Amino acid sequence: MNEALILAMLRQRAASPVRLVLLAFLFGMPLLVAVGAPAIGLSVLGDGYGMILVLAAGMIGQDLSSGVLQLLFARPVTRSSYVLSRWIAVSLAGVALCTLQALFCALLLTLRSAQPEMRTLLLVIGDNVLLAFGLAAVMTLFSSLLGGFGDLAILLVVTITGKVLEAIAQFANSPIMGRIGTEIGIFVLPKIALAQVFGSADVPWFMLASYASTVTLCLAFAIVVMNRKELSYASSG
Amino acid sequence: MSAGIVVESLSKTYRGGMVRALDHVSLTIAPGEVFGVIGPNGAGKTTLFGCLLGFLRPDSGTVTIDGQAVDDLSVRAVTGYLPERLVMDRWMRGREFLAYHHALARLPKADRARDVDAALARVGLEADAGGKPVRKYSRGMLQRLGLAQALLGHPRWLFLDEPASGVDPAGVVLFRRLLAELKGRGVTVLLNSHQLDQVERVCDRVAYVSKGRVEAIETVSAGAGAARVLRVRWAAGGTPHAREVLNAIAERAGAALESVGATEARFAVADDQAAARLLGALVAGGVPVIEASPEEGRLERLFLAGEGGPR
Amino acid sequence: MPAPGSATGGTRRTPWALLALAAVLLVLRIVAGLLEAHHPPDIADLVVWRPISGSEGMARVTGKPILYDFTADWCPPCRLMKREVFADPEQARKISVLYIPVRVLDRSREDGRNPPDVAALQTRYRIDGFPTLVVVSPGNQPQVLNGYPGRKQTIAWLESAVGKARLGIRPGSVTTPGAGDSIGR
Numbered sequence: 001m002n003e004a005l006i007l008a009m010l011r012q013r014a015a016s017p018v019r020l021v022l023l024a025f026l027f028g029m030p031l032l033v034a035v036g037a038p039a040i041g042l043s044v045l046g047d048g049y050g051m052i053l054v055l056a057a058g059m060i061g062q063d064l065s066s067g068v069l070q071l072l073f074a075r076p077v078t079r080s081s082y083v084l085s086r087w088i089a090v091s092l093a094g095v096a097l098c099t100l101q102a103l104f105c106a107l108l109l110t111l112r113s114a115q116p117e118m119r120t121l122l123l124v125i126g127d128n129v130l131l132a133f134g135l136a137a138v139m140t141l142f143s144s145l146l147g148g149f150g151d152l153a154i155l156l157v158v159t160i161t162g163k164v165l166e167a168i169a170q171f172a173n174s175p176i177m178g179r180i181g182t183e184i185g186i187f188v189l190p191k192i193a194l195a196q197v198f199g200s201a202d203v204p205w206f207m208l209a210s211y212a213s214t215v216t217l218c219l220a221f222a223i224v225v226m227n228r229k230e231l232s233y234a235s236s237g
Numbered sequence: 238m239s240a241g242i243v244v245e246s247l248s249k250t251y252r253g254g255m256v257r258a259l260d261h262v263s264l265t266i267a268p269g270e271v272f273g274v275i276g277p278n279g280a281g282k283t284t285l286f287g288c289l290l291g292f293l294r295p296d297s298g299t300v301t302i303d304g305q306a307v308d309d310l311s312v313r314a315v316t317g318y319l320p321e322r323l324v325m326d327r328w329m330r331g332r333e334f335l336a337y338h339h340a341l342a343r344l345p346k347a348d349r350a351r352d353v354d355a356a357l358a359r360v361g362l363e364a365d366a367g368g369k370p371v372r373k374y375s376r377g378m379l380q381r382l383g384l385a386q387a388l389l390g391h392p393r394w395l396f397l398d399e400p401a402s403g404v405d406p407a408g409v410v411l412f413r414r415l416l417a418e419l420k421g422r423g424v425t426v427l428l429n430s431h432q433l434d435q436v437e438r439v440c441d442r443v444a445y446v447s448k449g450r451v452e453a454i455e456t457v458s459a460g461a462g463a464a465r466v467l468r469v470r471w472a473a474g475g476t477p478h479a480r481e482v483l484n485a486i487a488e489r490a491g492a493a494l495e496s497v498g499a500t501e502a503r504f505a506v507a508d509d510q511a512a513a514r515l516l517g518a519l520v521a522g523g524v525p526v527i528e529a530s531p532e533e534g535r536l537e538r539l540f541l542a543g544e545g546g547p548r
Numbered sequence: 549m550p551a552p553g554s555a556t557g558g559t560r561r562t563p564w565a566l567l568a569l570a571a572v573l574l575v576l577r578i579v580a581g582l583l584e585a586h587h588p589p590d591i592a593d594l595v596v597w598r599p600i601s602g603s604e605g606m607a608r609v610t611g612k613p614i615l616y617d618f619t620a621d622w623c624p625p626c627r628l629m630k631r632e633v634f635a636d637p638e639q640a641r642k643i644s645v646l647y648i649p650v651r652v653l654d655r656s657r658e659d660g661r662n663p664p665d666v667a668a669l670q671t672r673y674r675i676d677g678f679p680t681l682v683v684v685s686p687g688n689q690p691q692v693l694n695g696y697p698g699r700k701q702t703i704a705w706l707e708s709a710v711g712k713a714r715l716g717i718r719p720g721s722v723t724t725p726g727a728g729d730s731i732g733r
Contacts, residue, residue, distance in 0.1 A: 004340035008326070015328035039707075041638045067324040071386075074290055074318035074396075075341040076310045078559045080566075120637045195594060195637050204591075206580040213577040216570035220563055227560040231292040291559065309558035 002077060005085035009059075010093060019054055026050040027101050034105050038114035042121065045105055047191060048098035048128040049135065055097075056090045056139035058149045060226070065147035070231050079226040087133075087140045087219060094132030099125050126194045134190030134215055141218040144225040159188050190214040240304045241425065242266040242289065242394070247298035249284050258284040260449035261298065268303075268393075269423040271416060273440035273457070275433065275536060281449040282429050286398060289427065290318060302394055314343060317392035321399045321429075323383040325371055331357065331382055332367035335389065342390045356385040361411045376403035384412070395419065395426045401435055413439055433536040445539040453539055466532040467492075467512055470501040472525040482522070490518040503532060591631050594640030597651040600665045607648050613685035613713035615647035615706075618675045620654040625696040626679040632699040639703060646710045647683070654678065681705070685713035 013019055030044040037044075060083070063069050072082065102125045106116050142158075143151035165181030168174070190211050196204045244264040250257050258281045266272045274282050287293035288300055291308030302312045325334055335353040344352065357367050360381040366374070374382065380403050387395060401409050416439045419426060430436050436443055437457050445453040471478070480497045487494045487504050492515040495503040506512045512529070519526050597617075598606065607614045617634075619626040633639050643649050652669050656662050662670070669675075673682050673690060681693040681702075691709045696702065 002341070004337060008337055012326050012328065015326075041642075043636075043638045067320075067322060068326070070290075070292060070320050071318065071324065071338075072341070073292065073308075073559060074313065074316060075338065076313035076343055076559070077341055078310070078561055080561060080563050116638075117641060120641065123637050193635070195635060196591065199591075199594060199635070206577070206584045209573060209577040209580045213570065213573035216566060216573050220566040220570040223563045223566065227562065230294060231287070306558055308560055311558075313559060 001088055002081045002085045005077070005082060006089045006092070009086060009089035013055055013089075013093060022054045023051055023097065026054065027097060030101065031104055031108060034108050035112065038109050038112035041109065041114060042102070042105060042116045042124050045098075045102060045124060045128075047131050048094060048101070049131065049189075051097050051101075052090070052094040052132050052135045053139070053152070053155075055093045056136055056143070057152050058143060059086045059090055059136075059139060059151070060143035060222070061145075061147045061150050064144075064229075073231065079229075080223040083140060083144065083223045083226050084219065086143075087136050087222075090136040090139070091133040094136060095129050098128035098132060102128065123194050123198075127191060130194070130211065131189075131191045134211055137215040137218040138188055138190060141222040141225075144222040144229075155188060158184060162188065186210055187214055239268040239393075240301070241268045241270070242300070242302050242427070243304075244285075244289070244300045245298055247285070247288055247295050247300055249281075249288060249293060249295050257449050259288070259295070262446075262449070262451055263298075264444060264451060264454075266425060266427065268425050269420070270442065271420055271426045271428065271440045273436040273443035274427065274429045274446060275431070275436060275443055275539070276446035276452075277540065280446045282446050284449075285446065286396065286427075286429060290316075290396060312394070314390075315393040316396065317387035317389070317394070318396045319383045319387040319398060319400050321402070323379055327370070327372040329371050330368055331362065331371060331374070334371060334382065335367075335386060338386045339389055344390045352389065356389055359388065359415070360385040361408065377405050377408055380404050381408060381411075384415070388415075391422075391424075393424055395424055397426065398429045399431065400428065401430065401432055409435065437536055443536060445536075455536065455539065457535075465506065466495060466535075467504045467506050467515065468501060468530055468532050469504060469516070469519065469524075469526055470528040471519075472527050473500050478524055483519075483524070486518045486522045486524075487515060490515040588627070591627065591635050593630055593634045594637055594644075595634045595649050596644040597649050600650055600652065600669065603648050603650045607684075608686065610648070612646065612648050613683050613710065615643065615649045615709075616669065616673070616682040616684065617649065617651045618654065618670065618673075618678060618680040618682065619651065620657065620678045622657060623678040629679050629696040629702060633702050633706075639706075643706065646706075683709040683713055688713060 030046065033040065033044045063072075073079070102121060106121050109116055139151050139155065142154040145151070145154060162181045162184030165177050165184065167181075169176075169178030169181055192207055192211050193204075196207065242265070244262055247259050247262045248257075249259040260281075262281070262285065274285065276282050284293060288295050289302075289307060291306075300307055302309075302316075305312050329337065332353055335356055336349055339349050339352055340346070353367070354364070357364065362378060362381050362385065366378060371379070371382070380400070384397075384400060387397070401412055404412065413435075416426065428436065428440060440457050443455045443457050444451050445455070478497075480494070483497060483502055484494045491507065491511050493505040495505055504515055506515055516526060516529055603614055606612075619630075634643070652666055654662060654666065654670070661667075673680075673692070677694060679696055683691040683706075691712060693702070693705050693709075697705075
């Protein structure tokens, strides 16, 4: 992890007008709904998926296509610290936005006489923090595989594949296929329902292990991919 | 004593062996040397640079810098690189870009502001240029900024890919001055350029690369005091000067006649004094000398010779 | 001195520690998955369920309608409803606040027969499938939701049921939304 890399990426995201507009929209819309329909409560927020995606898109792919990596890797920077720095930067930005959004939402709900419980608020924030780190890890891997915004394409294809498999499994009555489809779905949406973890029932070990496994696998393979990457040094000579 | 850059039998193919970018290339670049690489497009210079910088993995052969693997962190820490196509985040200002690379090079934070200002001054960028966003830079300014970035932290190994492209004449002069300064500090420079006159002026040795092979390595006289070939022209008209006469004059002056033409001849001289003696002797011998200049086109001849096959 | 030209040193160090951790966690994931496939974990239900006895008295005192959740452990749509509605902190809080929630658990498959109060309730409301939600308020016809029509519809039904319980509904009207999963007894 490299502080200079993390800071540079955060500033890079902040300097993109398209991303800022999308983020403003995704940040503000649920808040408007909360003001208009406070009965729904904190459920208006969702899990922050959209915002995290906007932050993550192209996180490595764009660097691959633009050619900045040649200059970057001429420095004493390990490829693993590059990958992990990209992950951390996206995760932290996601955490910040989701947390701010949750706090604003709670404030607005309180003003509309629908104050959410502290425990609920903390659970929502906690869930979103975990999703930020998890989804960022998945996008880190996908982004290392293709240039530009290929990571979004891969995410879409994998997500759809999971759903299609689940649908076919119901049709063809194949529990194995259904399980594979479900696992793919879990892979592209790494989250932990903290309410389950801190609830009075059994600790959901599979949920916890799946999350940790997904995050570590994605990061490890992203590093391996970047280690093996030959930077196409395209020039006229 | 540092081992320099040692390339041994480096081979690299693309597309599953279809394209042979490098074919058992071997080179040794001594520490402190300014080494030029020239050659036609698609000759493999790009690939060579890529392998030297660790972006590409060779299929066979080895390349070491100071005895270590090229992508070793300790080597990276003392390497500076100016890519041909400089790409950077458009939102950054010049100063921020340099500060970013200063941090990436793990240079001390306390020196950052000072080093960045010094770097900007060194490449002739005005102080306020550092505050401008990079997207507003002209081509020449970008090139200077790239050079500044490569020089951060006083690297021992400098890789410059087409450093003078797009730079105005003032920049070219500055670049030459910088290289001379670097040479004085013992920095090893590897230079890839199409501008042969620049290469001839600054480099100690030049490798001519064609079709993935090093076809020739020329030792180029970089300094005014070095041995070189002098091309002397005299006024047309009058009796033609016999080869033997010119030869005799040259030998008396301590030079050697290489070739004779109608109004010019080429002489090899050992140094400046020999050149002065030769010219004086020619004038005294009745040759109406109008011009004497260092031989041009030596490197260009490599290109022409290369097309006909290895020398 | 590392082998010259190799990719094992310097900037391209293989992340062995991380790969090892990922391998270990993958194994744990598979093991946990297999275990949970055989022993599905109990999902933390956040609704504060009241015991059957005393619920009617509490309803009279507080004026809240009773929400009966007729369910069984072996019923997959019941588990889905539990996970998607009752385990949601927001929804659970609302249910606990707006209703007197009572879980009526069918044990006829496991134990052979049900406790008397469970059987009585099942007979009274003519329960023939799981899950079935019944909202009961004094002076009104019970509102019934057969099966699990999905999270959104269930939440919507719960909200409208509370409203209707307060306003009062005419005898003879039973709400049974269309598509939904239901398991017969």
